[in-house]
Amino acid sequence: MPNTQEIQDLVVQVRRDILRMVHKVNSGHPGGSLGCTEFLVALYNEIMDLKDGFDMDGVGEDLFFLSNGHISPLFYSVLARRGYFPIDELNTFRLIDSRLQGHPTTHEGLPGIRVASGSLGQGMSVAIGAALAKKLNGDDHLVFSLHGDGELQEGQNWEAIMYAAGNKVDNLIATVDRNGQQIDGSTEDVLPLGDIGEKFKVFGWDVLEIENGNDLEQVIAGLQEAKGRTGKGKPVCIVMTTEMGNGVDFMMHTHAWHGKAPSDEQLAIALEQNPETLGDY
Amino acid sequence: MTKYTDQGKQDTRSGYGAGMTELGRTNPNVVALCADLIGSLKIDTFIKENPERFFQVGIAEANMMGIAAGLTIGGKIPFASTFANFATGRVYDQIRQSIAYSDKNVKICASHAGLTLGEDGATHQILEDIGLMKMLPGMTVINPCDFNQTKAATIAIAEHHGPVYLRFGRPKVANFTPVDQKFEIGKALMLNEGTDVTILATGHLVWQSLLAAESLENQGISAEVINIHTIKPLDDKAILDSVKKTGCVVTAEEHNYLGGLGESVARVLATHNPTPQEFVATQDTFGESGTPEQLMEKYGLNNKAIEAAVLKVLKRK
Numbered sequence: 001m002p003n004t005q006e007i008q009d010l011v012v013q014v015r016r017d018i019l020r021m022v023h024k025v026n027s028g029h030p031g032g033s034l035g036c037t038e039f040l041v042a043l044y045n046e047i048m049d050l051k052d053g054f055d056m057d058g059v060g061e062d063l064f065f066l067s068n069g070h071i072s073p074l075f076y077s078v079l080a081r082r083g084y085f086p087i088d089e090l091n092t093f094r095l096i097d098s099r100l101q102g103h104p105t106t107h108e109g110l111p112g113i114r115v116a117s118g119s120l121g122q123g124m125s126v127a128i129g130a131a132l133a134k135k136l137n138g139d140d141h142l143v144f145s146l147h148g149d150g151e152l153q154e155g156q157n158w159e160a161i162m163y164a165a166g167n168k169v170d171n172l173i174a175t176v177d178r179n180g181q182q183i184d185g186s187t188e189d190v191l192p193l194g195d196i197g198e199k200f201k202v203f204g205w206d207v208l209e210i211e212n213g214n215d216l217e218q219v220i221a222g223l224q225e226a227k228g229r230t231g232k233g234k235p236v237c238i239v240m241t242t243e244m245g246n247g248v249d250f251m252m253h254t255h256a257w258h259g260k261a262p263s264d265e266q267l268a269i270a271l272e273q274n275p276e277t278l279g280d281y
Numbered sequence: 282m283t284k285y286t287d288q289g290k291q292d293t294r295s296g297y298g299a300g301m302t303e304l305g306r307t308n309p310n311v312v313a314l315c316a317d318l319i320g321s322l323k324i325d326t327f328i329k330e331n332p333e334r335f336f337q338v339g340i341a342e343a344n345m346m347g348i349a350a351g352l353t354i355g356g357k358i359p360f361a362s363t364f365a366n367f368a369t370g371r372v373y374d375q376i377r378q379s380i381a382y383s384d385k386n387v388k389i390c391a392s393h394a395g396l397t398l399g400e401d402g403a404t405h406q407i408l409e410d411i412g413l414m415k416m417l418p419g420m421t422v423i424n425p426c427d428f429n430q431t432k433a434a435t436i437a438i439a440e441h442h443g444p445v446y447l448r449f450g451r452p453k454v455a456n457f458t459p460v461d462q463k464f465e466i467g468k469a470l471m472l473n474e475g476t477d478v479t480i481l482a483t484g485h486l487v488w489q490s491l492l493a494a495e496s497l498e499n500q501g502i503s504a505e506v507i508n509i510h511t512i513k514p515l516d517d518k519a520i521l522d523s524v525k526k527t528g529c530v531v532t533a534e535e536h537n538y539l540g541g542l543g544e545s546v547a548r549v550l551a552t553h554n555p556t557p558q559e560f561v562a563t564q565d566t567f568g569e570s571g572t573p574e575q576l577m578e579k580y581g582l583n584n585k586a587i588e589a590a591v592l593k594v595l596k597r598k
Contacts, residue, residue, distance in 0.1 A: 056354060057354060057355050057356050058354060058355070059355060059356070063354070065351075105382065105383070106382075106383050106384060107382055107383070107384065114354050115350060115351070115354070115379055115383045115385070116378050116379065116382045116383045117378070118378070119374050119377075119378045121343075122343075122347050122374075122375055122378060122379050123347075124347070125343070125344045125345075125346070125347020125348050125350075125351065125375075125379070126347045126348070126350050126351040126354075126379055127351060128344075128347070128348050128351060129347060129348035129349060129350060129351020129352040129353075129354070129359075130351040130352070130354045130355060131351070132336065132348065132351070132352055133351065133352045133353075133354060133355025133356070133357050134355060136312070136333070136334070136355070136357065137355055137356070139355070155343070156343040156344055156347065156375070159338075159339075159341035159343060159344035160344050160347065160348075162339075162341070163338060163339070163341065163344055163348070167336075
């Protein structure tokens with residue numbers, strides 16, 4: 001296993017960023033952001049092969065697409081701390097004239113973003129297109145994507161899942177954040193998703209699981225295993241179980257923090273549970 | 282009046298196919314996607330000559346639009362094609378978020394637009410697509426009038442960076458514009474100069490407007506006919522210059538009068554030079570089954586309807 005202390009420090013710092021960003025504007029989505037922090041931090045700092053700087057085409061590097069765009073606070077923090085734009089700019093999240101819109105967009109020219117997302121269910125199709133372009137360009141880099149579990153209720157995903165398997169898009173690793181929650185409650189109460197891994201399998205994907213998506217070592221190991229399974233004729237799916245609101249005790253085991261910001265007092269408690277590691281913005 | 286000759290009836294969708302064949306040979310970044318309608322879109326030759334640059338997505342238009350958006354990341358120029366109804370209304374949010382808002386260089390190429398799809402009926406005859414597409418910020422909307430112009434437009438949009446909606450149709454219609462013409466996006470084309478009335482037409486209605494102008498000439502009425510192949514961006518100057526001379530306008534399109542060319546023209550006129558205008562368009566209705574000719578007659582979209590609209594607008598001058 002890689003030495004994960006540095007990345008663990010980054011995870012805690014990103015959690016602080018998320019909490020402070022949504023608190024400042026009293027809006028945004030902390031729950032899913034906190035649940036996927038280990039994943040996105042590991043992906044950008046341990047797994048993906050990235051060029052310096054940013055260009056839209058991303059030829060010669062791995063690409064990532066965030067389909068569940070509402071976890072933008074996480075995405076912005078990870079991108080800023082990876083050097084895509086100044087960390088101070090996190091201060092502008094959701095403010096007027098900001099490049100850090102409520103949901104990610106290319107429209108304001110924020111480096112690191114390659115497509116708008118927020119209206120759910122569209123990211124896998126875009127990731128497939130980018131993966132096909134890589135094949136046409138003879139670029140053997142990979143395309144990663146992240147999807148909410150509730151988001152799989154959108155039918156477009158199943159068009160995409162069918163397409164990727166049928167056309168052997170084997171340079172794609174799609175991860176499903178299986179936190180079991182959506183706005184109106186448990187996914188199994190709102191519209192049951194059942195065994196997501198089995199569903200991908202019968203559609204023809206190679207599926208693996210990360211049992212605890214909030215365990216950094218498990219996440220890194222799972223992503224490395226997934227990379228090893230690319231290029232073998234099947235798209236790869238990771239079903240990753242996470243805890244929404246992870247790292248903040250009162251935000252866990254509930255869907256209440258899907259799209260709600262903490263109060264001043266709640267922020268203080270949450271930050272106490274996540275002491276500063278790399279410096280606040 | 283200026284004489285135009287029908288070089289032999291052809292469908293505008295075959296113009297798209299011919300344009301794609303040429304692009305396949307000349308632009309290695311052009312890729313094509315289709316949702317189970319290869320034969321209807323006439324792209325067989327492109328596929329045969331460039332199998333690695335063609336993506337059959339099946340009956341899954343939402344996925345097609347997303348894949349097209351993704352293909353631009355890496356420098357491809359995707360031409361995503363299907364029937365107009367499934368290329369717009371069915372996938373509006375996919376186009377809105379993944380293509381238009383994301384400023385992706387995708388060409389949405391839509392056949393079987395309007396009533397002239399014919400016998401399949403209203404489920405397949407979209408009369409709202411121009412409105413849907415022109416409302417999207419950054420979207421260019423083009424509706425060429427015949428085979429030659431559709432081919433030229435197909436080739437031209439590959440050179441334009443940004444999302445484009447290219448609308449064409451199913452039936453064989455007069456092919457009267459020059460072979461191998463240069464197509465300039467947003468530049469209206471003067472087809473016949475006149476002094477009494479301006480006819481602004483798009484798509485299949487352009488030829489019908491020329492027929493109407495010929496008949497009007499015999500009645501001593503001088504009609505100016507302008508081909509508005511690009512509805513967005515609209516050639517405001519060409520419209521205003523003509524209206525200054527004639528003082529009244531008829532717009533003609535195979536589309537609902539709500540949201541179509543006519544409304545775009547009315548906006549320009551209301552802002553700069555309020556002018557009497559009549560709309561040859563469908564009147565907020567769905568279509569139905571029938572032959573293209575029967576439908577155009579019943580819904581008032583042919584040369585006779587244009588002629589009647591001219592006589593009406595002249596009285597309002």
